[in-house]
Amino acid sequence: MTEHLIVEFFAWTPLTAFVIILAVVYFATRREGSAAAVHGKTYACAQCGRRGKHEHMVPVTHEGAVVWYCGRCSNR
DSSP, X not given: OHHHHHHHHHHHHHHHHHHHHHHHHHHHHTTXXXXXXXXXXXXXXXXXXXXXXXXXXXXXXXXXXXXXXXXXXXXX
């Protein structure tokens, strides 16, 4: 009986520990999505695709539409 309990314990312990760690990581990181919204909207450069904040991008109007360029592409 004791040997059977030991085998059962060591068979289920890794799975149980994994589930507990997974639950802790899930609950610790599930609020990080709202932290990204605090940083504000980002814009993609129309030429190279690099993303940046509004303050770091240069708006250019083309036929009524506004496109954004990063500092590197706006100097070209």
